[in-house]
Amino acid sequence: MPSLGVQPLCTEQYGSRGAQYYLPSPDGCLSCVGDEPGRVGWRSLREIFMSVFLPQGYPESVSQDYLRYQIWDTVQAFASSITGALATQAVLKGVGVGDHTSTVTAATVTWILKDGTGMLGRILFAWMKGSKLDCDAKQWRLFADGLNDLAIFMEILAPAFPACFTLIVCISGFFKCIVGVAGGATRAALTMHQARRDNMADVSAKDGSQETLVNLAGLLVSLLLIPLVADRLQLTYALYSLFTALHLYANYRAVRAVCMETLNRARLRLALHHFLCQGWVPTPTHVNPQEPLLPAEFQQACKGNSRSYLIALNRKAGTVAVALARGTNSVDTIQACAHALLLEALLCQTLPLGAVEGEMLQELQRQLRGAPDRETWAVLTETHQLLDRFFPQFLSGLVSAGWVTDRNLLGAEEWRLDWTPKDKKVL
Incomplete structure (x- = not known):
């Protein structure tokens, strides 16, 4: 507490990030010294960032492993965004974008089959493994991200095999929907572990904000990379390998950072x-x-x-x-x-x-x-x-x-x- 010269009547604290002291004044009113609780979160760009992207009351409102996990989760999300953009380019090329001989009907049918197969995979996986996802959230999280990388690799390779293109993208869609179920369910389990003040909704919402920011950064980088890799398969495969290795390593470090007490x-x-x-x-x-x-x-x-x-x-x-x-x-x-x-x-x-x-x-x-x-x-x-x-x-x-x-x-x-x-x- 700063040297005030007068004993404060009371102290008001905003978590662990700021305090203000109320002192008696000669006119009988209270004077305030220190940070104002209602504005403590806006003192600097750092505080603005924390208010927007971290749960209220951080770090006391979350588990001790929260920051380490979120740092590595951010890295893996960025890497996944880049490889996802490479896969999207490959799939669009495969369905005929830019090819005057392709028809809209054929591309639409391929896309519908891809989505329909994925929906089937979502239902089957949730039925077969849904009750097990809570128990081994770390393992299933790694499984989901590894399967996602495999699905992306299949989409990047698909245009090289036009006769089997629809089958390949359908299998990839099947895998990606399994990833959606496993990843979403394990994320919920990890959020429950991280939330320490019955603040699951806040932790989940701020996690979504962090992921959106990372995906936005990934989109900006993808805008620079996509023109460079167009029709350059070797560069595409090299970038995929680089970012996939980063993605898997970051995921491993993220789940290793989690310390669950259950x-x-x-x-x-x-x-x-x-x-x-x-x-x-x-x-x-x-x-x-x-x-x-x-x-x-x-x-x-x-x-x-x-x-x-x-x-x-x-x-x-x-x-x-x-x-x-x-x-x-x-x-x-x-x-x-x-x-x-x-x-x-x-x-x-x-x-x-x-x-x-x-x-x-x-x-x-x-x-x-x-x-x-x-x-x-x-x-x-x-x-x-x-x-x-x-x-x-x-x-x-x-x-x-x-x-x-x-x-x-x-x-x-x-x-x-x-x-x-x-x-x-x-x-």
């Missing part, structure tokens, strides 16, 4: 393995950089078995089958998934004599790998007992480390099971 399968797996080996639960900032970003290795069913779940193991198939009980809450689901991950670790990994139940884990691993199929249930019972002993400590460690446990991204489907107690007859 538990999905990969993050829970890493946290549990670390807890079993080291005896303490890692923080989200420790686990997120280790999360695999390629579609993945752990695609088995993950839930649990006790009062709130039933579990079965098929060692030959390498799968864990889990049924959640009706009324299961988020903590129950985390425990169920932790049990499944524990079984996976016992079957597939070498567990050291760590700080948590090390000798017991070694013994269970030996029994599970060597036991006949008919004795598997006995070993499963022992894993139940082991999990009951250490899960409360693990859960407490998750909360202390900053993980969110009242909701999760573990991908449990909506099916729930009611099992009848043995002493209850079923009519």
